[in-house]
Amino acid sequence: MLYFSPWKTVLIWLTVFVGVMFALPNLYPKSVSDNLPSILPSQAMTLGLDLQGGVHLQLKLDRNELVENRLESVRDQVRQLLREDSIGYTGLSGKGQTVTVRIRNEGDVEAAMELLSELSVPVVGNTLTGTAVTEVDIAPREDGSLELILTDDGIDYRMQQALAQTVEVIRGRIDELGTTEPIIQRQGNDRIIVQVPGADDPERVKELIGTTARLTFQMVDVENSVEDAIGGRPPAGTEVLYSQDDPPIPYLVETRELVTGENLDDAGVSFDQNTNEPVVTFRFDGTGAQRFGRATTQNVGRPFAIVLDDQVVSAPRINEPILGGSGQISGSFSVEGANNLAILLRAGALPLKPTFVEERTVGPSLGADSVAAGEFAGIVGGLLVLVFMFLAYGLLGLIANLALIINIVLLVAGLSILGATLTLPGIAGIVLTVGMAVDSNVLIFERIREEKLAGRSLIQAVDIGFQRALTTIVDANVTTLIAACILFYLGSGPIRGFAVTLAIGIVTTVFTAFVLTRWMVAWWIRNRKPKALPEGFVKLVPDNTKISFMWLRRFTFTGSAIAVIASMVLFATINMNLGIDFKGGSLVEVQSKAEIADTSDIRTRLSELNLGEIQVQGFGSPQDVLIRIQSQGGGDNAEQSALNLVRSELEADYDIRRVEVVGPTVSGELAQAGTIAVLAALGAILIYIWLRFEWQFALGAIIATSHDVILTIGMYVITGLEFNLSSIAAILTIVGYSLNDTVVVYDRVRENLRRYKKMTLPALLDLSMNETLPRTTLTSLTTLLALVALYFFGGEVLQSFVAAMIFGVVIGTFSSIFVAAPLLILFRLRPGSLAEKDKTVDAEKAATANTSPIDLG
Template sequence: MLQIDTWKRVLIWLVCIGGLVLALPNAFYTRVEQSNDARAAIELRGETPELTATAAQWPDFMPSSLVNLGLDLRGGAHLLAEVKVSDVYAARMDAMWPEIRNSLRDARDTVGTIRKQPSKPDEIRVKISQPEGMSRALELVRGLARPIQTLTGAGSNDIEVRGEGDEVIVTLSEAERLATDDRTVRQALEIVRRRIDEVGTREPTIQRQGADRILIQVPGIGSASELKEIIGTTAQLTFNPVISRGTDANARVGVGEKLAPSLDQEGVFYTIEAAPVVTGEELVDAQPAFDQNGRPAVNFRFNTSGARKFGDYTRDNVGAPFAITLDGEVISAPVIQSHIPGGSGIITGNFTVEESTNLAVLLRAGALPAGLEFLEERTIGPELGQDSIDAGKVATVVAFVAVLGFMWASYGLFGIFANIALIVNVGLLFGLLSVIGATLTLPGIAGIVLTVGMAVDANVLIFERIREELKTAKGPARAIELGYEKALSAILDANITTFITAVILFAMGSGPVRGFAITLGLGILTSVFTAIFVTRLLVVTWFERRRPKTIEV
């Protein structure tokens, strides 16, 4: 006999009602989105009459989670950037030179005087005056090598040291280059994500592609050039000792030195030491501020290590100029007036308020470890996104109407039950997408259309099985019961294999493929639930009230 326990009936209806309530905000998308943005602004800046009125557009007690619209639906910017990993090698060599110099100086009686020689960016050449001390020099420099802390580089050191005549040559090992490349791209990925999050954009897609590329898609942003301004600045902050100042752009510099132009004084150039005392990587905070004259500036603060190095240098070099450089340009070169032990300071220059705020954002998010070369950039306007939404709506409605009509024509009253379950199914799908904060893309809409077509498959199997059971002269109640029981295994087999495919697409794919996999996978779950439980509950409820002697499916 057909029978469903009361608690099961209550639970099924609660799940359906809960899913439809969670999906409801998407029917009032613009109003709910504006309300959510206003509430977020109130938390940051406090209440204003305009924000309060906008926030009141949607009741507090109602769910407010929305299905986020992807780049192809909302419009926005798309960038494909290549990380210039080779830039890091030169910076790594510059940072290693002070260690090598100090190590060889301690053995001056054996190796003689030392002098850094011109070399490629990814190597260091050091000439010693006593070639007979080469073995000792190689031993000292090799002692600076560190083991590589990665699985692929296990057992290898980060540098390779060899001697040629009277020169010690230091290069990065191949294992260290691979580890450095991977580390650089990962760091660039994280910093790009932080910079975009600082701006407050909604649901960006930031993914690694291949060995050294990053895919960046930000819905709702004005243009690709605007996005490049946010993430394209390297913002490498360094603090370097000043050797001299002049106006010659072609002034000769010694080994271990470099020429840096002044950012706010045209025609002025500083000769500074290439190896910085402190870098922006040791910053823990940067905030826009004003100097003692009321001009925009940026306050900064170092971590413990940076504060110690900064404090030691200012203690030992009172009265000497100290260059603060940003991406190779000197933005300020103050004279050290006294010991600065706290590890904090202020960057001044000819900034506007907006420029000081942007600089603080870049410094706080961190410096990109290497430059980015933008290989591909596209701007998708909101009109194109709206066209995609409209096309998706048409496709969904056409598929929906066709399926509803087919089921009603083929199965009569039972087809109407399947149609009701199909409507509930779509509501549950949007409710789940809202709860998990999924991003809906054009392929995602294709997944929903496919779900609509697949959703009735299980009901078709059940109804056809009921037809077969009715032909064996069993009563209608027994035919319905056997129809659901015998069709269950086929339903589960078909949907489990499709769900596995969706999981593989999600795990292996990226961007639009994942959007399709999410809607397909969730659609399978809601389809199975509505087919096995919702339609059965509808059929059982109808049968208990009508008690028909015969039924037509």
């Protein structure tokens, strides 16, 4: 077990070397990595928006709007087809997903059905499979009318088309901004995620994304009065549109579109030679130029309206035919406004107007502060852990520290190779990985100590210690990995980043603890030939403790039951401080341009906006203020309107550092997903432990873990800490940590059940608890050291997340001893029951006892 062939040694250190090479690009600037030879790794970790600043938006396309558009289109097609063939009709109308038309002459019904059948011709809905989709079903009714029904498959097909087109249009608009590596991707059947790193003007980004940008050229009706049309009903074939001026000017325009933006070939910005004002120049393609030339030739002397998203940008008079296929749009533009319009026209129009259901904006300065805080917290936490390990194990502690440093390097390399995004919760995942890596080494070293105290030689103690720790390390880390995988699958955004970091950290931890540490210990024994195990400078738990844990179970069990019931009662009776992730609303972090922020002034100014309950509180430095605005209850667009009011009220005196807006649609989904994530993690881990152990162990682990989750929720209720999306990540991590601790204890119980077949269960559990007590204490303390550093130095954004983690570590350690173990007595687990399934244990023990010294070369 301690012998490593030369090729294994080369493979181990080659892995470490490759990890170092892939981690190095994170230490030097991008300008250096871009100039490196192509053979060398140059990809660094991607920083999340919360670390580098930027805008995260989630957009939703309205299916009902799509249905209305399709209904209008089918109605127009029916009208056009019947008129072209001179088939008389009446009662043409649309409702729901059905267009109804009545044919006047009964003899024309069949002809009308054949004519309209072209609307029901199937289209290819999937180019890969060739699946055909029928968009319209035509059916006659008994009264002689025809029904044209929009099929659900057809609507789904159009929705997918609209999503794909919207993604491409938005990508074209964002690319025009010149931002670095934006992310635009579909999510689900009606959502689009847009992330623009480094964007310092979120309002401009939202305006570019949210504007439909449908450009049309329509004639102005000069024969009828616009005032009469406003006061009554516009004449047939006309509509009233308003200009973008303040106050807006009404125009009576013909609904017939001369040319649309689909015929534009290019658009740009120039300056009017007469007024020196910015204007938007445009050029049509061949088809558009012909249509525009023909329309202007036929309407010389008449005004025409340039309409953008149902608003009249300008209405110039046609003095002469415009045959060149180009022109300009003027309208008192600023340079930025003209440039934005040119971008919109070049990128094309959106098929549907999107709704912003979620917004998270982080200013660049706050992102830089978060990076600095995270780095400092990581350094402090890491140093505390390194010093503690050296004091506890001496030379072995130094070996563990070297393995821990390489573990972090490999973790960073893994994130870089995958192109993963590092977020603030991801930094928390790295700090947590430090604690878990230490746990694996502590398990190994404590096993070695036990074997040495049992009278084995140093080589035998080291060899058997690694062997017996392997099963425990694998079981403990697999349970955490299950939680991480479920968190990644069900989570979103920063929570996924945390899950990826945790999952990679588990893999690197198993490698460094069981392979790299074992190689370094073997090298030390082979070269130094020590006679005794190195001792540390401190011993937190004396050898051979005999604490009567099971005698205390009557008090601890009762206390835990009372605490769980109290937490459930408090949760049911006291409103939890839910963050906007779960109840919707807006959160705005601002920084005063003066030396001290005036919270009372902010509160007074915002209360006049009639936005409902508004909370204003200091946050971090005297300049920083956190503002929470309740959900507006008017749908997703209402949240955006409230945010715009707050921005306009405060932006003169305050810098907007962070914005989070969650509409009711997303908040409901997040609450459901969070609950499902916790339940799914518990269910998956229950199955794993059941397969690896016995049903008593599985139920005991789940009950103990549920105990920890319920008490953590009770802590949130009592303390009033905000419960948000990061809190779900904290609870799931507590699930993993608690199970990790419980599995370590259960693994020792299982081992002792096979060894001491006649010992009473309470005595056996006491023995197991005492044997694992040094490991439990050391692991909890090292993890707490890392978390405490993150709590005090990682920034206020993470404090509620880390506070839950600290509470969870303490409660998880308590429950693994005083809840999980006594449950085995309650479930009447029989000593020796496992031995009956494993008849070869005695033979293995005998073989182990007679192990001869291993040749270490």
